[in-house]
Amino acid sequence: MSQAAELYIVPTPIGNLNDISQRALDTLREVDLIACEDTRHTGKLLSHYQIGTPTWALHDHNEQYKAEQLVGRLLNGQRIALVSDAGTPLISDPGYHLVNRCREAGIRVVALPGPCAAVAALSAAGLPTDRFVFEGFLPAKEKARFDKLESLKEEPRTMVFYESPRRLLGTVAALVEVMGRERRLVVARELTKTFESIQGLPAAEMLTWLGEDDNRCRGEIVLMVAGHQADGESLPAEALRTLALLRAELPLKKAAALTAEIHGVKKNALYKYGLEQPE
Known part of the structure; x- marks a missing residue:
């Protein structure tokens, strides 16, 4: 790890403690301070891995105020890790204000990959x-x-x-x-x-x-x-191929009914799709 002042974004397990990376553990051991949502919750993880780094609460209710203090520590040369209760920080978790202030202050932000x-x-x-x-x-x-x-x-x-x-x-x-x-x-x-x-x-x-x-x-x-799909996009490719073959010999309405029965899809969707296709 670099000795320069840096903020490390450290993902933590979402349930299984074995999902934490070796790099994340090394980072949590070597930084000067760990900013976390709940010091008691993070304390259990640190205790499990015998990590004694001090922690500091940073949550939704105090982040804007505490972010300024943490930036001050970083500018004075400290290295700080940011963790959330579980998963990757900032993903529906606190941390945006701190990271934003670090970027504005020219402090390097290092993102570790991990659980989400x-x-x-x-x-x-x-x-x-x-x-x-x-x-x-x-x-x-x-x-x-x-x-x-x-x-x-x-x-x-x-x-x-x-x-x-x-x-x-x-x-x-x-x-x-x-x-x-x-x-x-x-x-x-x-x-x-x-x-x-x-x-x-x-x-x-x-x-x-x-x-x-x-x-x-x-x-x-x-x-x-699932995302919204137009009628043709929601129909299986196999059903569309069957519809095309049957339509060459039968009226569209009959072809759509038979295709629906074969593939278990909606007759009306097939019929609408057929109407939109060129003759």
């Missing part, structure tokens, strides 16, 4: 990952939540949210109403922990599934929503 619940969940969700948007937590108030979901109704990229256990059912119910019963959802909970689960279902079925067992709404939750 959103990325871990997305990688195992079975939803498109070539383009996605991270939306963090939805608004707590019902109207604001509906308004936000309405604004995302036609978002074509996979959407990734963090959600609290007590709001998950309400959010899924809102998704059914705003984005439709068939919009595919994936709920990932307790990632890397003993009771990890990842479930993907159409929105209406997800609402029923979650309501059948309170345990399915417990723990740390990542909620993922």
